[in-house]
Amino acid sequence: MTREPRFGALAADARWQKAWEAANSFATTDSVDKPKAYILEMFPYPSGRIHMGHVRNYAMGDVLARFKRMTGHDVLHPMGWDAFGMPAENAAMEKGVHPGGWTRDNIASMRGQLKRLGLAIDWSRELATCEPDYYGQEQSLFLDLFAAGLVTRKHSYVNWDPVDMTVLANEQVIDGRGWRSGALVEKKKLSQWFLKITDFAEELLEGLGSLESWPDKVRLMQENWIGKSQGLEFSFKMAGGAPGFAVFTTRPDTLYGASFAAISPDHPLAERLAKDSPELAAFIAECRRQGTSAEQLETAEKLGFDTGLAVEHPLDPNWHLPVWVVNYVLMDYGTGAIFGCPAHDQRDLDFAHKYELPVHRVIADGDETAQHFTGDEAYVGPGKLVNSHFLDGMTIDEAKAAVITRAEHEGWGKGTTVWRLRDWGVSRQRYWGTPIPFIHCDACGLVPVPKGQLPVVLPDDADFSVPGNPLDRHPTWKHVACPSCGGDAVRETDTLDTFVDSSWYFLRFASAPSDKPFDPEVIRRWLPVDQYIGGIEHAILHLLYARFWTRALKHMGMIDIAEPFASLFTQGMVTHETYSRVQGEGLPPLFFTPDEIERSADSATLAADGAPVDIGRVIKMSKSKKNVVDPDAILDQYGADAARWFMLSDSPPERDLPWSEAGIEGAWRFVQRLWRLFGDTENVGDGGEDKGLARKLHQAIAGVAADIEALGFNKAVAKIHALANDVEKAKPSATRAEACRTLILLVAPMMPHLAEEAWASLPDSQRTTAMIADAAWPTADPVLLVDDEVTIAIQMAGKLRDTMTLAKGLDKDAVEAAALARPRIVELLAGAAPKKVIVVPDRLVNIVP
């Protein structure tokens, strides 16, 4: 093959992508003598086009997958599509297309884009969650969960959009209005399907401790989300002794500081009382209208309604506390009721001040023991109990224990754990999702669809012309015979939350039999995922749901592992500066795309009119700010390797990566520089060795490998750059030619097309395999990893004064003597004997004069 002076990236990309496909290079080998490596990046939603975030995510996973192949692993590196969800239905409503057609078209074009990146993916395992062979197996698993008692139906309040006639997730409610319709969202009580994730709260919390290769940040976020609180649950009796209601507190020690009892506006007692009290009903309605956004809560006033009822204090039946309905008590945490202790809880104090309720101090830190607590700030610090009868003098912890013991002994309460985590509501009143496989029969009640009748397939002929759930108003789909009695019955028309689809796809990638969700034997070989890579935005929901699902399957005996992802990496976003111009008073600024701009070193102008634009902050690429760079255009111009290289360069992978035109050009120049260097693989000069270069080469082999293993791609890139600099500067020698050849292997995980092209131009005698995709990572010679000479710093009083080069491994006395003999040191000491000399072998000498 004649060698082109410049690397033709586009032709090479296409050539090698075809060659890998023809050779089926990235299929798993299922060879038992190789260690397995399951490398997975979070699968994409098929929105239509890939964006730079995808390029970065998949470039990272790909480097790891290719590196693992080179180091002798059997690698599973699959790709699929998180294909159900609202955007497809919105497209159907807006453009009149079918969600399925829209989604499958998007998958086809995004698959083409991803293939252009040259990813080492086993495409034979591709799956899309919107296909019946996937969601049918999901329905089967859902029935298994139901049989195991992990699925329930509950009435619960949901955000209801009265215009679109659908339930909205909390994130879809903006300032109390539906994000699409703009209609005021109502709280509506609906019967919904739930997965009992709370059954696993303790396990999911405990399990975080075993996830040593997860970022601490993610573990902490999950820990807070699960939110374990320990305390006392007890029942108030109504004054007079009638049964009252239960409350939960984490501060049973402050019970003698109580001055009222409070229940949530959604509490059954409040609802019952409201039937006879229009004023209370109006108050409750007002509370439900209250917004839940951060700013609204910040400024929201504590509001209450005095029911006129009273309860007995559990430690003193003659002490009666008024019962209020208050807006800051949530029905879905604890028992939906509290006792108010104003002196030691800020919210209760605000409330007590507003409604002039007593404020008793029961915790004192020092002399402040007066019963009447003053000031606007509740005391929540440490201290001893005061004004609290049998608790006086105890620490907070002692008093908590004492109250719980007494409550349990006297039978009016018990120590309890309460979780912030709620059961997972999975019902969606939507078409484009997995149908929930149940049938409602008037005679038999709720009947699971028999597994033999799965999958319950979505009808193709749904109508999207009006809002609401197309499944519910479909003329025939929901009408079926009851599997139990054969009578007329209707299908469940809710579909599953798409987070269910992504809770087990990593199992299906490993094993996808047609007659069951997966084969446990195959799962045993491949799971857990060795390295999972994705965005931090999934830190809680997706990653918690997938952990729950995995534990549920283990609980049911279907798999052996408890945790799906052994190691997790959350990569940063791809960002870009923004370009805008003020349009005038009260108008939002006008944004421009990067291709409309001419950018110089310190300013930017609009190409169309040559006038300057404002350069804004470097932020996440988003359509609204128009700071998006299209991967296709970059691939057309620079090829896959330059794009991949840039994605891996400079910024640590967990941090945001600022995209810049100059940056991608720098990557492109380096691709060409390597190409020229790879033309020197036969140039041995006089055939001699270059000991210094050999050291640098072998240190790079080991260093780059360690960096890739640790996902420090920016550091691996820097080491390759440094080696390339050294090789370029070195005189031709056998070592230099070897270094050029080895460099091809070192860049192969990151720039696979360039590497293949260079590999192909080597003579057969210099290649171990036909394609570099099958080649092994070079071996670093341990002898060459250590230098035989070291540069030792000489400090005086901690300041660098001199350096010297000595043989490695000299003992302390020799190093000290050498340092003290240096002319500069002799001069600086001026004859005085040093007070102290510290020697760190092979590193430095610090002389204290």
Added chain:
RNA sequence: GCGGACGUGGCGAAAUCGGUAGACGCAGCAGACUUAAAAUCUGCCGGCCUAGUGUCAUGCGGGUUCAAGUCCCGCCGUCCGCACCA
């Protein structure tokens, strides 16, 4: 409010265990090659001064240590998560 992370040149960063701060890249400057441009190559590239193997410098102020970007305490700033969670 609670919890967490981060703060190093013009920019992205490195410094893995407390041991020579700024590797590597981007931008910039000077030069070579060229009719010219591109490409390529060489050198410089934190501040200050008396120009030295001088001095100051890792957000600010303290501390520990022979030695601190790294450890401790207190501030300031930025970003992220959660949030009337009893």
